[in-house]
Each structure stands twice: as structure tokens, then as C-alpha cells.
Amino acid sequence: MRGMAGYEESMKLDYERVFTVQPARPVTYFGIGAIKKIDDIAKALKEKQLDKVVIVTDAIVWKETKVEKYIKPAFENNNIKYAMYDKVRPNPTYASCDEVANMAKEFGAKAFLSVGGGSHNDTTKTAAALLKHPGKTAQDMYEKIVWVYDAIPIVSINTTHGTGSEVDQFAVAQSDGGYKPLIAGPALYPMYAIEDPALTLTLPKKQTISTSLDAFHHSFEAATTRVRNPYSTLLSATAIRLISKWVPVAAVEPDNITARYWLMYASVLAGISFDIALLHLTHALEHPISALNPKATHGIGLTAIFPAILNVTYKVFPELSAELLAPIIPELEGVPGEAEYAEKKIEQWFADIGCPEKLKDLGFTESDVSKLVENAMTSPMSKPLFDVSPVEVSEGLVKTIFERSLAKR
Ligand SMILES: [Fe+2]
Numbered sequence: 001m002r003g004m005a006g007y008e009e010s011m012k013l014d015y016e017r018v019f020t021v022q023p024a025r026p027v028t029y030f031g032i033g034a035i036k037k038i039d040d041i042a043k044a045l046k047e048k049q050l051d052k053v054v055i056v057t058d059a060i061v062w063k064e065t066k067v068e069k070y071i072k073p074a075f076e077n078n079n080i081k082y083a084m085y086d087k088v089r090p091n092p093t094y095a096s097c098d099e100v101a102n103m104a105k106e107f108g109a110k111a112f113l114s115v116g117g118g119s120h121n122d123t124t125k126t127a128a129a130l131l132k133h134p135g136k137t138a139q140d141m142y143e144k145i146v147w148v149y150d151a152i153p154i155v156s157i158n159t160t161h162g163t164g165s166e167v168d169q170f171a172v173a174q175s176d177g178g179y180k181p182l183i184a185g186p187a188l189y190p191m192y193a194i195e196d197p198a199l200t201l202t203l204p205k206k207q208t209i210s211t212s213l214d215a216f217h218h219s220f221e222a223a224t225t226r227v228r229n230p231y232s233t234l235l236s237a238t239a240i241r242l243i244s245k246w247v248p249v250a251a252v253e254p255d256n257i258t259a260r261y262w263l264m265y266a267s268v269l270a271g272i273s274f275d276i277a278l279l280h281l282t283h284a285l286e287h288p289i290s291a292l293n294p295k296a297t298h299g300i301g302l303t304a305i306f307p308a309i310l311n312v313t314y315k316v317f318p319e320l321s322a323e324l325l326a327p328i329i330p331e332l333e334g335v336p337g338e339a340e341y342a343e344k345k346i347e348q349w350f351a352d353i354g355c356p357e358k359l360k361d362l363g364f365t366e367s368d369v370s371k372l373v374e375n376a377m378t379s380p381m382s383k384p385l386f387d388v389s390p391v392e393v394s395e396g397l398v399k400t401i402f403e404r405s406l407a408k409r
Pocket of ligand 1 (some may be wrong): 163214218283298
């Protein structure tokens with residue numbers, strides 16, 4: 001039995017901080033068979049005279065999910081012309097976003113349809129913003145404009161259960177200088193999103209685990225930022241409970257549609273949670289990892305550093321952390337002295353569900369720490385995330401986290 005002062009007290013809220021209680025902006029269709037809603041969406045696009053659409057995807061997702069059989073007739077029946085860009089790469093670069101924007105300009109696109117996960121949404125959002133900012137490049141968007149007030153409409157068909165990007169107002173891309181900066185703003189919310197768990201059945205095992213863990217980290221971080229609120233924390237707690245229950249099932253039974261249903265639902269809740277309460281240390285410190293090693297998967301990079309971060313943040317939020325982690329580590333009592341125990345247990349759980357990778361496995365050694373720290377401290381993405389971190393962020397703290405994530409424990 002945890003020595004909880006009570007769930008409400010555990011959040012340590014500032015009751016005078018006013019927040020907006022609102023769901024994410026897109027009209028989000030959720031459920032098995034939600035892909036058929038593309039008919040209604042195509043009709044609505046036609047009514048809004050958005051009749052030229054660029055589909056942004058990659059060849060594997062397009063083939064594996066077989067969404068063409070729904071999208072093609074929906075667009076053709078509503079006289080919507082479309083062009084395909086099927087070369088989205090993981091961790092999109094400025095250049096790849098510019099390429100999509102230029103192609104869409106030439107085509108005369110009035111809207112975009114993203115089919116895929118986070119990288120597809122990031123590419124699409126950046127290109128959609130560029131179409132409303134003539135003469136600008138992705139570099140201008142990320143390094144000068146940042147807050148985006150205008151973009152052409154986006155429809156997003158989600159095919160993973162991690163990103164949350166289809167329900168949020170953010171996008172990231174990789175800069176030429178090895179950073180992963182952020183653009184944000186209400187114009188980046190998709191107009192419609194489709195969340196059909198059946199589209200995730202072909203996700204390979206490693207991606208099943210890494211995308212689910214991305215959603216886990218969105219949840220835990222959003223619940224513990226300085227701008228947390230009871231709504232985001234509730235969404236996060238539910239998402240963590242669902243992920244802890246269903247990710248071990250989906251990892252061994254990829255065809256289990258019930259597991260896919262709940263994992264996708266958890267990723268939507270997590271996406272809404274961080275859309276309104278933001279993220280902090282884990283995402284800020286993962287971006288240098290995937291920026292310096294673009295082959296590092298986002299969800300795995302987050303998981304490699306989370307235990308060392310939990311060791312720090314647990315001491316600030318012992319009761320809330322114990323509450324959030326109860327489905328995974330039920331014996332936690334919610335006292336600061338358990339931080340190291342929580343760190344070890346969560347690391348063990350990550351390994352048990354199939355994500356044992358440490359920072360070393362992602363190609364980093366002790367000699368890379370200074371590079372990682374420098375990138376984290378100077379990345380434009382870090383400042384907004386450090387600003388809402390539950391602990392004061394210093395170069396020393398960041399160094400300790402990377403060092404602890406490299407050390408054998
Ligand atoms: Fe993420």
C-alpha cells in the first residue's frame with residue numbers, strides 16, 4: 001500500500017495557474033474500420049474546394065497498410081486530384097521537407113494527406129506551412145519563424161501507436177547543423193485524423209515496442225512538467241496503464257487487434273496530454289541522440305535515458321511517480337528514497353518487454369558525452385522543454401544523466 005497523501009495532492013498543482021481544458025483540435029475518428037471515414041473526409045474536402053491533395057507517405061507503409069483501396073475511390077468519387085510523395089524518411093531533414101513542399105507547389109496542392117507515423121506528419125506539417133509562406137525554406141520555418149499561424153489543411157491517417165503527432169500542434173525536423181528544432185502553432189493541427197487500430201497490425205515487433213514506449217514517455221513527461229494540469233495527468237495515467245498492460249501482448253501477438261486497439265487509444269491520450277502540458281527532459285535529451293545518430297529510433301533513444309532521468313525527477317514527484325508507475329512497479333510507496341529502486345525496476349521492465357538497449361547500443365561512448373551535452377544545451381528545441389522541466393536544468397545535470405545512461409549498472 002503506497003503512503004499516498006492522495007491522488008490530488010500527489011500532483012502538487014498550483015491552483016492559481018489557469019489552463020485550457022480542451023481536447024486536441026482535429027476531428028479524430030477512432031476505432032476499427034475508421035479508415036472508411038476517408039469517404040466523409042473526401043466529401044468535406046470537396047465541399048471546402050480542397051480538391052488537389054498531395055499524399056505524403058513511404059512505399060512500405062503504403063503497401064503494408066493497403067489504404068489505397070479506401071483512399072483511391074474516396075478521392076475519385078469526389079473528383080479530388082492527388083499526387084503521391086512516397087519517400088518519407090525517418091527523422092526528416094530540412095531538405096526532405098523542402099522537396100515535398102516544392103513538389104506540392106508545382107502540383108498546386110490545396111491540402112495534404114499524411115499516411116504513416118511521426119516522420120510522415122512532421123514532413124507534412126512542415127510542407128503545409130511552407131505552402132503558406134512563399135519564398136521561405138524549411139530552415140527559415142524552423143530557425144526564424146518557429147510559431148506557425150498559417151498552413152494549408154492537413155488530414156492525417158495514423159499507422160503507428162506512438163507519435164501523437166496527428167493530434168498535436170508540433171513538428172520537428174533535422175537541421176543541417178545536427179539539431180532537431182521544433183515548429184509549433186494551431187495551424188499545424190490536422191483538420192481530420194483517422195486512428196484505425198487495424199492499420200497497425202503489420203507494424204514489425206521492434207516498432208510495435210518502440211512506438212508504444214514513445215507514447216509511454218509522452219505520458220510520463222506530460223504528467224510531470226511545470227505546466228501539468230489535472231486533465232493532462234489523468235490522460236497520462238490512463239495511457240500508462242493501457243501501455244503497460246497491452247505492449248507485452250502486442251509484442252508476442254502482433255495480430256491481437258484488442259492489444260492494438262488499446263495501444264492506439266493510449267497513444268492518442270498521450271498525444272493530447274503532451275499537446276496541452278508539453279514535455280521535458282527525456283525528449284529534450286533524446287533529440288541530440290537521434291540528431292547525432294539518425295539511425296537511432298526515437299522511442300529507443302528515449303527509453304535508454306529515461307531511467308537516469310527518473311532517478312532525478314522521482315525525488316520531486318515521489319507520490320505522483322509511484323501513482324503513474326503503479327501498473328508497472330506496484331510496490332512503490334511514493335517516498336523520495338525509492339528513486340534508485342524505481343530507476344532499476346523501470347530499466348528491467350523495458351528490457352522485459354523487448355527494449356533492453358542502452359545508450360552504448362545506440363553507438364555512443366563516454367567520449368561522446370561532451371558532444372551530447374553541448375547539443376542538448378544549445379539546441380533550439382531544448383529551451384522550451386527545459387523551461388517546463390520539474391527540476392532546474394544545468395549543464396552538470398545533463399552531463400550526469402548521459403553519463404549515468406552509459407554506465408553499466
Ligand atoms: Fe516522442
